Amino acid sequence: MLSALIFLPLFFGVILIFVKNPDLCRKCAVFFAGFYFLFSLFLFKVFDSQTEQLQLVERLSWIPALGIEYFIGLDGLSFWFVILTSFLLVVCVGASWSLIKEKAPAFYCCLFLMSTSVMGTFLAMDAVLFYIFFESSLIPLYFIIGIWGGKDRVYAAFKFFIYTAFGSLFLLAAVVALMGLTLQSTGEISASILEFYKLDLPFIKTSLFSTQNVLFLCFFLAFAIKLPFIPFHTWLPLAHVEAPAPGSAVLAAVVLKMGAYGFLRFLLPLFPQSVEFFAPVVCLLAGIGIVYGAFMALAQTNMKKLVAYSSVSHMAYVLLGFFSLNLYGLIGGFYQMLTHAVSSASLFLLVGMIYERTQSLNIADYGGLAKKMPRLVIFFIITSLSAIALPSTGGFISEFFVLMGTFTSKNWWALVFAVSGVVFGAVYILYLIHRVFFGPVSELSKKASLLSKREIGLIFPFVLLVFGMGVFPGFFLKYSSASLNHLQNQRKNYELSIKRVQMDAQPVFQIGKYSHE
Amino acid sequence: MNDLLLSSPLWSLFLFSLIPLSVKVLNKNREVSVFLSSGFVLMGIFSSLFLLLYFWPSSGEESLFYSALVFNEFRALASFVLLLVGVFVVFMSIQHPHVDKDHFSETLFLKSGSLLGLLILLWSGNLLMAFIGLELASLAFYLLIALGRTGSSALKAGFKYFVLGSVASAVLLYGISFVLGAAGHFDLHKVFQQTPELMMTSRILVLGLVFILVGFLFKISIFPFHFWLPDVYSGSFTPLLVLMATGLKVTIFVLLFEWTKGVFSLPEMSSLLSVFQWLAVLSVLFGNIIALLQKDFKKMLLFSTVAHSGYLLMILISSQMGFYFGGTSLLYYLIVYVCMTVGIFICLRIFERENDIAIDLNRLNDLSRQKPFHAFLITLFLLSLAGVPPTGGFVAKLLVFYGLLDQGLWWMLFWTIIGSSIALFYYLKPIALMYMKKSEPIGEEEAVFFPRFLTPVLLVLACFILISGFLPSFFLFG
Numbered sequence: 005m006l007s008a009l010i011f012l013p014l015f016f017g018v019i020l021i022f023v024k025n026p027d028l029c030r031k032c033a034v035f036f037a038g039f040y041f042l043f044s045l046f047l048f049k050v051f052d053s054q055t056e057q058l059q060l061v062e063r064l065s066w067i068p069a070l071g072i073e074y075f076i077g078l079d080g081l082s083f084w085f086v087i088l089t090s091f092l093l094v095v096c097v098g099a100s101w102s103l104i105k106e107k108a109p110a111f112y113c114c115l116f117l118m119s120t121s122v123m124g125t126f127l128a129m130d131a132v133l134f135y136i137f138f139e140s141s142l143i144p145l146y147f148i149i150g151i152w153g154g155k156d157r158v159y160a161a162f163k164f165f166i167y168t169a170f171g172s173l174f175l176l177a178a179v180v181a182l183m184g185l186t187l188q189s190t191g192e193i194s195a196s197i198l199e200f201y202k203l204d205l206p207f208i209k210t211s212l213f214s215t216q217n218v219l220f221l222c223f224f225l226a227f228a229i230k231l232p233f234i235p236f237h238t239w240l241p242l243a244h245v246e247a248p249a250p251g252s253a254v255l256a257a258v259v260l261k262m263g264a265y266g267f268l269r270f271l272l273p274l275f276p277q278s279v280e281f282f283a284p285v286v287c288l289l290a291g292i293g294i295v296y297g298a299f300m301a302l303a304q305t306n307m308k309k310l311v312a313y314s315s316v317s318h319m320a321y322v323l324l325g326f327f328s329l330n331l332y333g334l335i336g337g338f339y340q341m342l343t344h345a346v347s348s349a350s351l352f353l354l355v356g357m358i359y360e361r362t363q364s365l366n367i368a369d370y371g372g373l374a375k376k377m378p379r380l381v382i383f384f385i386i387t388s389l390s391a392i393a394l395p396s397t398g399g400f401i402s403e404f405f406v407l408m409g410t411f412t413s414k415n416w417w418a419l420v421f422a423v424s425g426v427v428f429g430a431v432y433i434l435y436l437i438h439r440v441f442f443g444p445v446s447e448l449s450k451k452a453s454l455l456s457k458r459e460i461g462l463i464f465p466f467v468l469l470v471f472g473m474g475v476f477p478g479f480f481l482k483y484s485s486a487s488l489n490h491l492q493n494q495r496k497n498y499e500l501s502i503k504r505v506q507m508d509a510q511p512v513f514q515i516g517k518y519s520h521e
Numbered sequence: 522m523n524d525l526l527l528s529s530p531l532w533s534l535f536l537f538s539l540i541p542l543s544v545k546v547l548n549k550n551r552e553v554s555v556f557l558s559s560g561f562v563l564m565g566i567f568s569s570l571f572l573l574l575y576f577w578p579s580s581g582e583e584s585l586f587y588s589a590l591v592f593n594e595f596r597a598l599a600s601f602v603l604l605l606v607g608v609f610v611v612f613m614s615i616q617h618p619h620v621d622k623d624h625f626s627e628t629l630f631l632k633s634g635s636l637l638g639l640l641i642l643l644w645s646g647n648l649l650m651a652f653i654g655l656e657l658a659s660l661a662f663y664l665l666i667a668l669g670r671t672g673s674s675a676l677k678a679g680f681k682y683f684v685l686g687s688v689a690s691a692v693l694l695y696g697i698s699f700v701l702g703a704a705g706h707f708d709l710h711k712v713f714q715q716t717p718e719l720m721m722t723s724r725i726l727v728l729g730l731v732f733i734l735v736g737f738l739f740k741i742s743i744f745p746f747h748f749w750l751p752d753v754y755s756g757s758f759t760p761l762l763v764l765m766a767t768g769l770k771v772t773i774f775v776l777l778f779e780w781t782k783g784v785f786s787l788p789e790m791s792s793l794l795s796v797f798q799w800l801a802v803l804s805v806l807f808g809n810i811i812a813l814l815q816k817d818f819k820k821m822l823l824f825s826t827v828a829h830s831g832y833l834l835m836i837l838i839s840s841q842m843g844f845y846f847g848g849t850s851l852l853y854y855l856i857v858y859v860c861m862t863v864g865i866f867i868c869l870r871i872f873e874r875e876n877d878i879a880i881d882l883n884r885l886n887d888l889s890r891q892k893p894f895h896a897f898l899i900t901l902f903l904l905s906l907a908g909v910p911p912t913g914g915f916v917a918k919l920l921v922f923y924g925l926l927d928q929g930l931w932w933m934l935f936w937t938i939i940g941s942s943i944a945l946f947y948y949l950k951p952i953a954l955m956y957m958k959k960s961e962p963i964g965e966e967e968a969v970f971f972p973r974f975l976t977p978v979l980l981v982l983a984c985f986i987l988i989s990g991f992l993p994s995f996f997l998f999g
Binding site for chain 1: 992
């Protein structure tokens with residue numbers, strides 16, 4: 005089942021690139037993506053939310069000489085991201101319906117390949133497999149930004165690729181080092197994450213460069229660049245501005261989450277002492293990142309850049325939550341990943357819709373758009389409410405938990421920054437809304453036309469999600485709480501076991517059945 | 522008799538390569554058919570491949586002619602790769618605009634001669650045989666460079682390579698005589714293994730060793746000995762360039778591996794080891810930095826071979842220090858490297874004109890629109906060279922990393938990471954140009970010719986790159 009989730013998009017993507025007729029290709033892409041999304045919803049049925057164990061495991065020996073396996077599995081940490089990835093695929097395919105006119109088949113192919121690698125990243129339980137998916141997600145996104153992007157697209161794509169690939173080389177080195185350590189401790193080399201969890205990495209309190217700290221820093225660098233975390237964030241605004249709207253949405257909603265997911269999967273459980281060692285510094289930096297992102301957003305004259313900097317600010321909350329090292333923070337950070345995915349993806353799509361009509365991202369060109377596009381403005385305000393964490397939206401729950409976690413961990417400076425960050429967040433978003441949507445109608449705004457039914461259909465699920473996540477957080481956390489609890493309680497010696505299927509339980513898919521009769 | 526039989530792969534290669542030449546002479550010095558002559562040489566290569574498989578040394582080491590030639594499984598595998606390089610080179614030469622049509626048979630003969638030289642070098646049991654093999658290959662290279670129809674630069678490049686190469690050979694021979702004087706025999710591996718204390722006591726041996734290393738490292742363009750690359754390569758035609766860049770590397774790395782097997786763990790060798798380590802790191806760094814500065818696509822690829830030599834040297838070092846998968850990794854890297862290099866140079870065929878050797882990067886602009894198939898393949902090969910998954914190049918890089926970490930060489934790993942990041946810049950640049958730059962429409966004269974028979978070769982190479990990335994255990998038999 006999970007293999008199908010990973011490789012179906014690859015299959016679809018390869019089919020799509022051979023569909024020469026753009027119209028047909030579009031329809032096929034929508035059909036495939038819809039099918040894929042419905043398929044991923046099956047997970048609700050087969051996933052057991054009561055346990056933190058790894059489920060639906062598929063395990064094959066792949067490179068036995070180096071202990072590398074094809075090992076995928078699902079647990080509470082990855083569950084929502086899998087759903088999110090398939091959901092985003094549908095939305096992005098829908099959003100590129102009229103936007104992408106040139107080389108449409110190749111674009112859809114890139115989107116589907118992107119889904120494959122992102123899905124693989126979330127499901128891989130073998131570190132090398134994880135790395136392969138993590139790294140190969142760069143290629144489709146590189147092309148999405150570079151071919152269908154704006155004016156400065158080549159430079160943006162370049163910077164994006166180099167920044168993230170540079171970080172992931174350190175990740176590769178650290179993964180290989182961990183493989184070597186499994187060989188030393190058990191006598192058998194393995195790249196499985198479960199084996200890594202069992203390692204007891206040497207840590208010396210007084211030394212900055214103990215084994216655990218060095219590996220921690222390698223991992224941290226890779227994931228912090230992806231997250232992005234100041235001061236490694238400079239690729240993000242550029243990539244966002246130049247990418248086409250669906251590309252931006254995928255980037256913000258899914259790709260950044262890969263970095264954050266890496267923290268959950270690798271850093272927190274693998275390096276417990278190093279995490280404690282570095283937590284105050286990281287929290288402080290995260291706090292600074294929140295305020296810095298907010299101020300940068302306030303200063304932007306480009307709408308997309310503004311949303312991009314708000315991403316920088318919001319993703320710093322995720323890190324702040326994780327490194328406050330208590331359950332509140334962990335839940336808050338986790339929930340922030342989901343709410344940020346929803347709010348930023350929808351904001352990017354909405355900005356993309358405005359851009360499609362007027363061909364300008366410059367805030368100063370706009371004014372009085374509310375008179376021309378009333379529905380879009382309503383949607384925009386609702387999703388941005390989540391971004392500024394108003395109660396009854398998802399953003400409120402997550403930021404509240406993060407702040408509570410920071411309070412409990414007594415990182416006072418970080419708390420001061422984070423709380424003021426919430427206020428500044430409201431400032432830049434409201435200021436944007438004020439400048440773009442209200443006031444006298446500008447020349448450019450006159451060109452704008454109402455949203456089509458397709459566009460409303462695209463945005464409406466996001467609106468539902470914004471409120472749904474705010475009102476029923478229990479539903480969303482239900483699937484992950486066991487894993488998050490486990491991660492918090494077992495932080496010092498984290499271990500993960502594989503859920504054994506009981507004898508009477510039937511496998512989901514079965515090829516060929518043997519009977520004794 | 523047994524020796525003759527075992528060495529039959531060498532004989533058959535030589536005998537078949539004589540056929541096109543004699544046919545030409547009998548036919549009043551006129552070329553017969555390009556395909557026919559190439560067919561004979563290909564038959565020679567395939568027959569020697571077949572003989573190689575037939576006499577596969579599955580049971581340890583065989584020594585021929587009083588151990589002048591030594592033949593074991595590792596060397597046989599490397600010969601296999603080398604002969605495959607030969608096949609690709611012959612395929613590439615057919616109808617190549619830089620290959621002189623009036624002297625096609627001669628160039629074919631010289632190419633198989635150089636292949637023969639490389640094989641002898643690969644099988645050589647002592648330094649003297651190695652010298653003979655290397656000289657045979659080099660002499661053929663000097664002539665071949667000068668025979669290319671690459672404009673006025675061909676003669677110049679041939680002469681330059683001749684002068685520099687013969688200096689390197691002289692140094693090598695001088696070193697060999699020193700080793701003979703110090704140790705009493707020509708077998709370097711024996712010197713290392715049986716009398717390592719000579720490294721500490723005999724200055725003559727150390728000096729000779731330095732000379733020998735200079736001679737060999739010159740040929741595989743390890744960092745301080747890479748300066749001849751631009752002059753010589755920019756004058757030589759592409760199939761030859763592939764042969765020099767890949768064939769020499771396969772041979773010399775395998776040979777160095779055989780000579781230094783298990784000796785770097787000896788305490789007497791620590792100075793030699795650190796020299797190797799620094800050379801590897803500097804090659805990776807400088808190769809990548811110089812490649813970054815190039816405006817010409819071919820030159821860029823050539824300087825990147827300096828970096829790849831560095832990575833190969835790293836595998837060599839870690840395997841000789843005790844890395845268990847050393848031999849397998851080295852072969853794997855060599856095979857993948859050969860496929861990537863051959864593949865990308867076959868793709869570049871679409872840009873090659875007679876008497877014009879440079880391929881400016883700007884000519885790649887918007888290639889994805891004009892030649893989507895080739896643009897895609899170039900992208901694939903470049904990503905593999907850069908070591909991005911899911912290609913064979915990634916697994917190769919993983920093996921480099923693993924070897925270094927296995928031996929605890931963190932500092933080398935750090936510089937490797939820096940070097941590979943620099944490499945990303947110039948490997949991505951052509952991709953960006955091909956897919957993301959729009960070019961002004963090009964006139965009729967730019968209509969490109971790409972021989973049809975090369976397409977399946979390309980597809981095979983591309984499939985290999987992908988398969989070796991997806992299923993490396995297929996090749997990692999260790």
